[in-house]
Amino acid sequence: MRIDIITCLPKLLEGPFSDSILQRAQNKNLVQLNIHDLRQFATNKHHKIDDYAFGGGAGMVLMAEPIVRCIRQLQSERSYDEIIYMSPDGDRLTQTVANELSLKKNLIVLCGHYKGVDERVREHFITREISIGDYVLSGGELAAAVLCDAIIRLLPGVLSDETSALTDSFQDGLVAPPVYTRPADFEGHKVPEILLSGNEKKIEEWRFEQAVKRTRDRRPDLLDK
Template sequence: MRIDVLTLFPEMFENVLNCSILRIAREKALVQYNLFNIRDYAENRRCVDDRPYGGGAGMVMKPEPVFNTVETIEQQAGPCRKKILLTPQGVKFNQQIAKELSRESYLMLICGRYEGVDERIRLGLDVFELSIGDYIMSGGEIPAMVVIDAVIRLIPGVLGDSESVVNESFADTLLEYPQYTRPAEYRGMKVPEILISGNHQKIKEWQRENAVKRTIEKRPDILKKT
C-alpha cells in the first residue's frame, strides 16, 4: 500500500511513522509512506491561507496549494481513487471503514488546518471526508495518524499473529474480553482459573461470554447497531 500525507506540518509524522507497527510494516515492504508539505506547492511565497469571504474568525486554507500538491503527486504516481480529507464534518471513522481502507492499494490523506479548508477542495477533488470524533482539533494531522495506525495493522502480514486482528475490540462488533498475563496472582488478584486450565474449548467460551458482558457494560450502543 502507498500512503501519501498532505500536510503543513510533515515533521509531526516522522517519529510516528518510524515506531512500532508502522515501522515494521514499512520494513516488510508492505507499505510506503510519503510526506508532502503543502507549502512547497503554493504559488505565492508559500502562502497557504487567507481571510474568509463574508467575514468570520480565523483563516481558511486556500484551494490552490492543495490542488497543486494533489495534481503534482498524481502526475507522478497516477490517480488516487481514495483521497481522504480529515475534517470534523466527515463520516465518523470506525473499524469497518478501517477494514475497507486496508483493502486499497493507494490512500491520500489531506490534513486541514486553521478554521477549515476552502469548499472548492471538497467540490473539486472528489474527497472522502472522514472524522475521528465529535470534537475539534487543531488540524487533521493527529486524525490522519489515527487512520494510518488503524488501517495498517489490518494489512495481511503486518502483525505477527493473524489472530491478534480477529480478537481485538470491534473486530466482530464486540469489545475484547479481559486479558491476563504472568504472574497468576498479583496483590491478591488472581487470574480466572479457566484461563490456566488448558481446556481450550472452555477458554473460548469464557472469552466470548466476557466479551459480550464487557460490551453490554461499557458500550451497549455497539450492540444496538447490530
C-alpha cells in the same frame, strides 16, 4: 499500499511513523508513506497557503490552489482509490472503515488546518471525509496518523501474529474481553481458573461471554447495532 499525506505541518507526522509497528511496516516494504509539505506547492514567493475567509469571521482558511496542485501532481503519477479529508464533520472512523480501507492500494490523506480548507476542494476533489471523533484538534495531522495506524496494522505481514488483528475490539462488533498474564496470582488477585484449564473451547466461550458482558456494560450502543 501507498499512502500520501498532504500537510502544512510535516514535522508533526515524523514521530508517529518513526517507531513501532508503523516503522516496521515501512522497513518491510509493506507500506510506503509519503508526507508532502503543502507549502512546496504554493505559487507565491512567501509560500503562503492560507487566506482570510470571504464574508469575514475569525480564523484562516487553507487555499484551494496549493492543495489542488499537489493532488494533481500525485494523480499524474498513479491512480488513487480514495482522496480522504480529515474533518470533524466527516464519517466516523470505525473498525469497519479501517478494514475497508486496508484493502485499497493508493490513498491520499489531506490534513486540514486553521478553519479548514476551501469548500471547492471538498466539493470537487475529495472522495471521502473521515472524522476520528466529535471534537476538534489543532489540525488534521494527528487524526491522519490515527487513521494510518488503524489501516496499516491490518495489512498482511505487519503484525507478527496475523490473527491478533482479528481478535481486536470492534472486529466482531464487541469490545475485547479482559486479558491476563503472569503471575497467575498477583497480590491475592487471581486469574480466572478457566484460563488456566487448557480447554480451548471453554476458554473461547468464556471470552465471548465476557466480551458481550463488557460491551453491554460499557458500550451498549454497539449491541443496539
